[in-house]
Every structure is written in structure tokens, then in C-alpha cells.
Amino acid sequence: MTNANFKSFIGRLILAAAVLLSTVSNAQIPISSGDPNQALMNEPVDISGDFRNFSNTYYLADSLGKFDPATGKGEIVYGRYEYVTRMAFDNILGGLQSVPANEFPGIEYAGAPSLPFSVEFVSPRTIRIRARTGTEVGPDQPSLMLANGTAPQDKSSWKYSKTTDGHRYTGPFGSVTITQNPWHIEIRDNAGKLLTSTNHNRDNAGKTFTPVLPFSFVRRAADYSRSISAAWSLSPDEKIFGCGESFTNFNKRGSKVVLWTDDSNGVMNETMYKPIPFFMSSRGYGMFMHTSSPITCDFGKYIASVMSLMIGDEALDLFVFLGDPKDILDEYTNLTGKSPMPPLWSFGFWMSRITYFSETDGRKVAADLRRYKIPADVIHFDTGWFETDWRCDYEFAASRFDDPAKMISDLKDQGFHISLWQLPYFVPKNRLFPEILEKKLYVRNNKGNLPYEDAVLDFSNPATLDWYREKIGNLLKLGVGAIKVDFGEAAPANGLFASGRTGFYEHNLYPLRYNKVVSDLTQEIHGERIIWARSAWAGSQRYPLHWGGDAANTDNAMAASLRGGLSFGLSGFSFWSHDIGGFVQKTPESLYRRWAAFGLLLSHSRAHGAPPKEPWEYSPEFLELFREADNLRYRLMPYIYAQAKDCSERGLPMVRALFVEYPKDPGSWLVDNEYLLGSDLLVAPLFEEGESRQVYLPPGQWIDYQSHLTYTGVGTRSGPVRSRSWCSCAAAPLYPISNWRKRPRTWTGAGWS
Amino acid sequence: MDWSRLELMVFGNADKASGLVYLPGGDKVQAVSVVKRKGKYQVEGDPFRGKVRMEVKGAE
CATH class of the missing domain: 2.60.40 (Immunoglobulin-like)
Structure with a gap:
């Protein structure tokens, strides 16, 4: 394929993906205005x-x-x-x-x-x-x-x-x-x-x-x-938080929340990829x-x-x-499980787009990451690694990957782990479709037939688990580091499952079964707890990690992403990520600059979405700012890694609402546009264009991480924004910092060297 | 990344500061403290028993 043809091919595929997503998006009716005469497939059940x-x-x-x-x-x-x-x-x-x-x-x-x-x-x-x-x-x-x-x-x-x-x-x-x-x-x-x-x-x-x-x-x-x-x-002034990755009002008091896993098709609506039937009250x-x-x-x-x-x-x-929020999270996760530590390499930067299509693409992005001195540990192949884009058959396209095992091995030698996309739905044209039907590995509808045009894997069926484990296991044994556990929110509500129950009980359980099988298999083969999942239910925190779905490339989606992450962290999940820059379209540079500074200060950081997402595809000034933010992440890696381990032992979130650390401070319960990364690093992203923003500071002394200017809380400060977000450290703590240097001569990654 | 050499950055000017360190492959998170002696921060106790060289820096 010539370069021109390749670009045209990408263009067609992206266009196809955009049409698909647009169609799905337009079909969604908000549950608050649901009309019983206009029921649509997989609408949330209220x-x-x-x-x-x-x-x-x-x-x-x-x-x-x-x-x-x-x-x-x-x-x-x-x-x-x-x-x-x-x-x-x-x-x-x-x-x-x-x-x-x-x-x-x-x-x-x-x-x-x-x-x-x-x-x-x-x-x-x-x-x-x-x-x-x-x-x-x-x-x-x-x-x-x-x-x-x-x-x-x-x-x-x-x-x-x-x-x-x-x-x-x-x-x-x-x-x-x-x-x-x-x-x-x-x-x-x-x-x-x-x-x-x-x-x-x-x-x-x-x-x-x-x-x-x-x-x-x-x-x-x-x-x-x-x-x-x-x-x-409920009592006067009582506030309610949690319920999963909810993108609407942070404080749920005064809201109706439907807990039904749903392909939200975005991050600004009330439905959730990851509803969790748990909440906490400000009343203790x-x-x-x-x-x-x-x-x-x-x-x-x-x-x-x-x-x-x-x-x-x-x-x-x-x-x-x-108890206080920390007690409540500890107790809840004692009961439903705590998030185990993902591998060290997963805390490095993940480079992705929808999608790299070939071995050539993979090797090129690896070379470019090193050439442009963008620290990274993972390269993710999204929907395009099969012979037909989106048509998941667990096989690398023979026409575009000469030797997948060697590619993976070579990239590993360069310090990159490989992540692969897949999903549990099979279109009729998928070569695996007849086999799934013949072996009865799918969810049936209440008439015993296929509920949708797609076959949906029934993870409550032991035979399905064996079949699926073999497919995923072959990829992991090939050297793949992580599997993207995409979708999982569409198990038929009236479906019949091998468990003997219907979708009434199995729909919300589906993400948990789906997360578990991939995570357990990765643990068995690599000894590491790492998946990259979109859907979740209570207990899914035992199978890290999850990312925030298909954010639009807008200021509001960026702000909603943080609300979702804060709520998710208050639902027992220690680790969380989202698509830096947003997913749907090419990210405007001004937005990407601000979003990168935010997204690189999470537990896990991945740039992903409609191309281009690679920082060198933007201006030289952007490339330098992105490099600076990414290097800050790697320099902070010992802090991030220690905080992550602490979170995994105590059920705490890495992206932490202020009131978790400051429950006695009334103001901290009101803040949904800034967060603590771990216990001590306060991050206030810039959600709009500008050179400053107001930042609420909890009690104590706060020091600008970069300028070292000192501020004393409690209160709101309007401060200059560096690196497109505002980072401040609680005074007196000690930060372990790596000896990471920008533009290293040789790549050593996040791991021990 | 060389995990056998870490910088410990102290924010503020308190006489004592503490933080967490967890090394790859380690059993548990270790609390590390530094105290100011004669104007300089020094590591108080070493949970890693010399395995990690820790350089303390102030960020006042």
C-alpha cells in the first residue's frame, strides 16, 4: 500500500467509524425524557x-x-x-x-x-x-x-x-x-x-x-x-457522592441516578459505562x-x-x-475487594490513536516517540489490527503484519509494551460468528434466539470462558502486555444466560465477568494485573484498570471527565484514566495542550482518539509543552508509584476528591474541578482558555510545584497557570522524585534499570 | 529509570517532613522521614538499608 493509498484507507475507515458513532449517538434518547412508545435497544432500565x-x-x-x-x-x-x-x-x-x-x-x-x-x-x-x-x-x-x-x-x-x-x-x-x-x-x-x-x-x-x-x-x-x-x-446540608463514573453533578443530592451499565456514547450525559451500587454521605x-x-x-x-x-x-x-470517607472506602473495599497494583510499566505513558493499522504503523510510532523524546512505555493498537477494521477475530491482519511476534519482541526490546483492542460482540460477517452459534457461546433472547444481529458472548457459560480464554491467551503468549476490554455494556436486558438467570441480573454483572476473565488470564500468563476496560460494576476494581470512555473534544467534556473520575474514585476504584484530548475528533491544539497537562497527572495516562494524537503532529510549541508535561510525570514516577501502592492497600483513589483528605473542611466537599493526585499533590486543570484560574485550597500551606510560591489556605486563589494546569503541593510532605532527565540518551522506561 | 537513586524533595520549611516510597518488587510502602539538622535535611532512619541512595532537596 502506498503512503497516499494508506492515508486514503485511514480516511475511509475513520469516516466509517465516525458515521457509525454518529448514528449511535443520534439514536440515544436521554433517560429523563424516555417515552415508553419509543423504546430503543439497550436503553437504561429505570x-x-x-x-x-x-x-x-x-x-x-x-x-x-x-x-x-x-x-x-x-x-x-x-x-x-x-x-x-x-x-x-x-x-x-x-x-x-x-x-x-x-x-x-x-x-x-x-x-x-x-x-x-x-x-x-x-x-x-x-x-x-x-x-x-x-x-x-x-x-x-x-x-x-x-x-x-x-x-x-x-x-x-x-x-x-x-x-x-x-x-x-x-x-x-x-x-x-x-x-x-x-x-x-x-x-x-x-x-x-x-x-x-x-x-x-x-x-x-x-x-x-x-x-x-x-x-x-x-x-x-x-x-x-x-x-x-x-x-x-436525608438531613439538611447532607451531600451524596459515588454511584460509579457519573459525569453529571458531583454531589448527587437532588438527583435521580439510574444504575444500569450503558454505552454512554460520551461523558456529558447521565448514563454510565460504570455505574456502581455504592455511595457515601457527607454525614459519615x-x-x-x-x-x-x-x-x-x-x-x-x-x-x-x-x-x-x-x-x-x-x-x-x-x-x-x-466513618469518614477513608474509613468508608476501606470498609467497602474490604468487602468487595481492593484494586491490586498494576505493573510498573503501565504507569508510563500510553501512545494510541484510532487506529494504528499495521506493523509499519507500530514501528513508526515507536521510532517517532524516541525521535521526538516523548517518554512512553506502551503502544496501543485499537480497532485496526484485524484484516477488517473493527471485525474482531483475534488475528493480526496477515496483509499488514509480517511477523507480529517479532514486532512485539522488537518493540519490547525498545522498551514498549503492546496493548490490543477487542470486544465481545460478533457481527454476522465475522468468521467466528458461525462457530459461536454452533457451540452456543452466545446470549439468547427470551425466545431462545439471537437477541441482536450481533452474537454477544455469554461469560456466564463455562464453555464460552474456555473458548475466549484460548483466544486471548494466544495473544498474551505472543507477548501482548495488555488487552483493551472494550464495550461490555450491552448484554441483552431480557436475554437468557447460561447461569440460568436473565439479563435482569446478568446485564449489570456482565462487565464484572468480562473484566474478570481477561484480568485473571493476564495474571496467569504474565503475573500482572492489567487490563484497559470501559465497563464496570461493583467488584470490577479488583481488575484494574478502567478508562473513561468516548469523551468529546470540548472543554465541557474535559471537565465532565474529571467529575466522572472523582465519582469513580469514590466508588472503590483506585486506578482510572481517560483519553487525553478527547476521543471523537482531532483535538484542537489549545484544548490538547490543557488536557495533556491534566491527563498526564492521573494514575494512568493514555493519549487516544481520532487522529492525530501524536504530539509531533501538532506545532513545535505544543510538542515541547507535551514533552515537558510527560517528563514531569516520569520525574514524579516514584511519588505516583508509592501513592498507587498505598491506594491499592487502603481502597483509596489516586484521583482523589479534596474532602477525602480534608473531611472537616466544609469547602472541600464542594469542589469538583480540581483534585489531589494521591494524598498531597493538588491539580487544578485549566478547563477554559486563559492564563489563570481560581483554585480552592484546603487548610494548610500550599506550594506551587513549579514556581515554589507559597500560598496559605483556606480559600480561593487566582493564580497563574503553568504547564496549562496548576499543581500545588501540601507543605511538609516529602516527594520521592526520580532522577529522570529530559531527553535521555538511552531509553530506560519506568522500570528498574 | 534508576530506582536505586532517588531525590527526596521537601516542600515548605518544616523541621521534619515525611513521605512514601515504594520500590518495584518491594513488599510494602515505606515511610521515609527527613529532619533538618544545621539547616540541612537528613534522612531519619533508612528503611532500605542503603539499597537506595536518597538525596534530599528543599523546594522553598
Whole structure:
């Protein structure tokens, strides 16, 4: 292929990719304006409508039935309600009204059932609350979300006492009180301050004209399936954070958040590649909703005083964690697993674009990285390494790669690890498509057929795992360092899986299974925990790492990327990256200059997206600034590496919200446009063109990393911006710095030499 | 990158500063402290027992 032909070929492929992405993007309807008559494939499932439906029956938690203090097990007595309307002065409200049972024969079914619930203790800081809505088949199964499959039990830290109207368990960091009638669970800190309490009908009736659904479950008229709404009180000034890589408001108070893995097609909308059913409150507690079913959280959006955790599952399994943000993250990741340390080379710079197509491309970018003195440890081949762009068959294109093994080996000798893109969906033209169908390795729809035109691998099927492991294993054994675990958000919602469950439970679990199989295999073959994944669910943090999806090349997308990264870090994930410069188009140089200074100060740094992304393809001034920012990263490598290890041991994020380090500082809870890299390096990216920005400084003394000017917090400073972002160090800490020098004569990489 | 030679950069002018160091292949993160003696920072204790040469620099 001549150079001119090659460029034309790239142009056509990029154009094709752009059309594809544009089509998908235009098809997306925001979930807030979803119309049931315009359902589109793989739209997020928002179950909140089921909790305000005049056909359904509602069971409101009313009083405590029997209770055994020794085991913490008892029963909740529920009352039966339905929605009715009331009109007054040209206004109609829909509210709940107690109703009698309607079943026949009446003696066969409970009109107001008593159903099991329990309070257990996992650790001195962690409480487990469970409630059933009916008969459950079989004992607990090991959970993929939990680090060891099951939750431990702490039978010694919590002491029981009888109260005048119920029961109390007191531990070293707080207490749990269960009241008899009305039924409540109250969570307090060790000073006795009420952190939150379940909402009972009597908390609302007569006290507000606004109809409120209290702690309850719904039985749908359509199929008699049931789901719980765990309603808890919110307090004035309380703030909520987490829920995964959420790009919308950092503080979720006042928001409705749908937890359903979705190909967000961007980073500025409300759907998420990586929803996580965990959040923390500024009031000193966190909650983990242990389920893979769809969840809708209303954090005081409908009414400011109540958060409603509407959980699709037919049982509630809720973990409550007590403490400051660091305690909560440590406890949550004790339960669901901490992020292990990725290999040292992965902390170096990753050079990528969509896409390098050939061995020639790979060798050229390697040579250019060294020629232009851009420190880098990884070269990523995206969608173009197959014979047909995007058509993943796990084979290097024979027409464009003379000897993949030798290429990988040669590049390794030059200090580069190779990363390869792939995905778990197979188009009908893929040569593997017939085999996947013949061996029944795909997810079926509820009629037993293919749900989509694509075949989607069923990772709950052991035979699929064997088949997939062989494909990925061959690449890793060839010398590939990391696999890009792309997509994974589109497991059919109504699909039938080999696990025996439907997409109702398997859709959100799909990313976790997908992350796990590639990470485990990489660990087995290379002894290293490294993948590059887009989708995630609770527990995926055990399989680092994840990047932020397809950001637009705009200031707003850059700012939203940080909000997503901060929220993701507050959801148990230590490591995170994003496409430096944005993904969709060629990055404007002015934006790329600012974004590089931001993106090179994350746990992991990769420039990726529509070409060109290579810094030498921009102006000489840009190349020098990029080189400077990249060299700063390598000079800081001992700091980054030590902080990363500390994060992996404590469940802390590398990209850290200020309030994690400064929980007593009210201002730190409000900041979503700057972050701490590790514990001490404050980074304030420049999200707009200009020479300065306002920077909020937490308490203490702060020193500009480059100018060494000293500032004293608390407060907002308007300071000059160097290297297109503002870095400042908390005073008194010690920074281990490498002896890295710009423009080294010989490449030694991030590794030990 | 030569991990047997590290610079320890102190920000501010406190009499004592501490930070974390983790070496490739190491078992755990090590806390490293420096104290100011006669106007110069010196490493207090050496968790690496001479394996790593640590040069302390101030950034006042």
C-alpha cells in the first residue's frame, strides 16, 4: 500500500467509524425524557415508574413482628396500599391508601404479610441489613461482587441492649436501633448523632401535603414480580457522592441516578459505562446495595428529605458503613475487594490513536516517540489490527503484519509494551460468528434466539470462558502486555444466560465477568494485573484498570471527565484514566495542550482518539509543552508509584476528591474541578482558555510545584497557570522524585534499570 | 529509570517532613522521614538499608 493509498484507507475507515458513532449517538434518547412508545435497544432500565403506578400493589413496612436479639433475625409486618387520587382546587394528587386483600381464596395469601428481615454485622464499622419480599428459592449463592464470595460476620464488636420501644446494637463507631412500632432502623454515630433512619408512613402522613412512598416493596400487577424501595431520611446540608463514573453533578443530592451499565456514547450525559451500587454521605456513612439488578436512586430529587433506593431485586441486601470517607472506602473495599497494583510499566505513558493499522504503523510510532523524546512505555493498537477494521477475530491482519511476534519482541526490546483492542460482540460477517452459534457461546433472547444481529458472548457459560480464554491467551503468549476490554455494556436486558438467570441480573454483572476473565488470564500468563476496560460494576476494581470512555473534544467534556473520575474514585476504584484530548475528533491544539497537562497527572495516562494524537503532529510549541508535561510525570514516577501502592492497600483513589483528605473542611466537599493526585499533590486543570484560574485550597500551606510560591489556605486563589494546569503541593510532605532527565540518551522506561 | 537513586524533595520549611516510597518488587510502602539538622535535611532512619541512595532537596 502506498503512503497516499494508506492515508486514503485511514480516511475511509475513520469516516466509517465516525458515521457509525454518529448514528449511535443520534439514536440515544436521554433517560429523563424516555417515552415508553419509543423504546430503543439497550436503553437504561429505570424502575422508578413501577413505584408510582396505579395498577400495582404496595406493601409499606409498618411494625416489627417477632425478633430474636441473639441472631438479629425477625420479621417486618407490612401494610397493603394502592394509589388513589384526590382532587382539590383543580389539582389532583396521587397518594397511597390502605386497602384490603383482593386474593381468592383469601385464606391462601396474606393480605398484610410478615416477612423476614435481619441485621448482621460484618466488622466494627459495617452493618448488613436484609429484607425479603416473599419466598426465596435456595440458599445464598457466592457473589461475584464480594471479594471472597461471601461477607464475613463480626460476632464480637457489637453489644445488644433492649430499649423501651425496640432493640439496639452498639459498636465502637456507632449504633443500630430497631424500633417496634412504627418500624424503623436508625443508624447513629458513636456520639449518638442520628445519621439516617428508614422512612415510615407515619413520618410523612399529616406532616406534608407531598405524597411520599416510605420504606416498602411493590408487587407489579403485570407479573407479580416485586422490588424494594428502601427509603431513608436525608438531613439538611447532607451531600451524596459515588454511584460509579457519573459525569453529571458531583454531589448527587437532588438527583435521580439510574444504575444500569450503558454505552454512554460520551461523558456529558447521565448514563454510565460504570455505574456502581455504592455511595457515601457527607454525614459519615456509606451504603452498598448488593445486587446486580437495575437500581434507581432518588437522592432527595422528588422530596428533599428522603432518599429512595429503588432496587429491582426481590430482596434487599444493604451494607452500611460508618466513618469518614477513608474509613468508608476501606470498609467497602474490604468487602468487595481492593484494586491490586498494576505493573510498573503501565504507569508510563500510553501512545494510541484510532487506529494504528499495521506493523509499519507500530514501528513508526515507536521510532517517532524516541525521535521526538516523548517518554512512553506502551503502544496501543485499537480497532485496526484485524484484516477488517473493527471485525474482531483475534488475528493480526496477515496483509499488514509480517511477523507480529517479532514486532512485539522488537518493540519490547525498545522498551514498549503492546496493548490490543477487542470486544465481545460478533457481527454476522465475522468468521467466528458461525462457530459461536454452533457451540452456543452466545446470549439468547427470551425466545431462545439471537437477541441482536450481533452474537454477544455469554461469560456466564463455562464453555464460552474456555473458548475466549484460548483466544486471548494466544495473544498474551505472543507477548501482548495488555488487552483493551472494550464495550461490555450491552448484554441483552431480557436475554437468557447460561447461569440460568436473565439479563435482569446478568446485564449489570456482565462487565464484572468480562473484566474478570481477561484480568485473571493476564495474571496467569504474565503475573500482572492489567487490563484497559470501559465497563464496570461493583467488584470490577479488583481488575484494574478502567478508562473513561468516548469523551468529546470540548472543554465541557474535559471537565465532565474529571467529575466522572472523582465519582469513580469514590466508588472503590483506585486506578482510572481517560483519553487525553478527547476521543471523537482531532483535538484542537489549545484544548490538547490543557488536557495533556491534566491527563498526564492521573494514575494512568493514555493519549487516544481520532487522529492525530501524536504530539509531533501538532506545532513545535505544543510538542515541547507535551514533552515537558510527560517528563514531569516520569520525574514524579516514584511519588505516583508509592501513592498507587498505598491506594491499592487502603481502597483509596489516586484521583482523589479534596474532602477525602480534608473531611472537616466544609469547602472541600464542594469542589469538583480540581483534585489531589494521591494524598498531597493538588491539580487544578485549566478547563477554559486563559492564563489563570481560581483554585480552592484546603487548610494548610500550599506550594506551587513549579514556581515554589507559597500560598496559605483556606480559600480561593487566582493564580497563574503553568504547564496549562496548576499543581500545588501540601507543605511538609516529602516527594520521592526520580532522577529522570529530559531527553535521555538511552531509553530506560519506568522500570528498574 | 534508576530506582536505586532517588531525590527526596521537601516542600515548605518544616523541621521534619515525611513521605512514601515504594520500590518495584518491594513488599510494602515505606515511610521515609527527613529532619533538618544545621539547616540541612537528613534522612531519619533508612528503611532500605542503603539499597537506595536518597538525596534530599528543599523546594522553598
